[in-house]
Amino acid sequence: MKSLEELKALRDKMKSQTDNRAVAGTDETVIKVGMATCGIAAGARPVLTALLDEAEKRQLHNVSISQTGCIGLCRLEPIVEVFRDGQKYTYVLMTPEKARRMIVEHVVNGNPCQEYLIGEN
Amino acid sequence: MRELALNILDIAENSLAAGAKLIGISLTADFDEDRMEIGITDDGCGMDKDTLARVTDPFTTSRTTRSVGMGLPLFKFSAESAGGRFHIESEKGKGTSVTAEYRISHIDRMPLGDFGGVVLQLVTMNQGVDFRVAVKVGKAEGVLDTREVREILGDVPLDAPEIRAFLRDYIQENLVSIYGGRL
């Protein structure tokens, strides 16, 4: 069974590695998932999990993913906001599948998924 | 909400919005008594008596984006429609404590759902906030206290991929395994 003793060993191992994750620069992408009551009820949690898993799988170090409160658009939840190149993109009615596609096309390749953005809905 | 774990997440989000520094989450079950209880306690800003009195009525919210708050009414409903009870206590400047009790076998009791996933999300995505999560079934008890975790980790963040993977297993083995698939 996992114990905090094991965590100590893991921490020591990590400290001895040089951390190359701390290089996030100006090209950072910030992603926020609305996690208010209606977001949660509409499925924001699986969307957040999909984003985290995809970012981890692709080792995206210049991406920060966090949760936020009410975005004020209940009808369009789950909502994901992406901040990149000084611009804000609001993705609405998201699903885990759409979230994974958004990571590949927008975050990795730099092409926003127009059909998921708020103006289109 | 289709899972009680999502209600727990939502109520904990209230605590985060209230500026809590320490949030306690407890899950207790007694299969002989056919009872389970969920508790969420915080040291956030609390509520005055007026707000507290109105808060389980679905037309109360302190947010300005919408006039209706549904989180607490939904949680209350989840308990009262499953042979249980709901209780909330709050003191301005001190904190808030919310408890919901259920009859485990009640036909309208929602399943607990992905409690482990919710705990992982809460502890890894709120860097400045500590959580003490306790699961108790009979004599078996499991605890995750992020204050202990942080003390070991020093400046390594809880959301580092290796640590997140460790915590996922830790939560599974020390918290979820206590109730198994029974809730």
Ligand SMILES: Nc1ncnc2c1ncn2[C@@H]1O[C@H](COP(=O)(O)OP(=O)(O)O)[C@@H](O)[C@H]1O
């Ligand atoms: N833990 C808490 N600490 C302080 N205030 C709270 C807490 N939980 C709820 N409240 C107050 O009760 C209101 C209603 O909560 P809720 O039913 O979850 O709806 P919402 O969070 O969408 O406003 C909140 O807006 C807040 O003012």
Ligand code: FES
């Ligand atoms: S209440 Fe629905 S998005 Fe905030």
Ligand SMILES: [Mg+2]
């Ligand atoms: Mg709420």
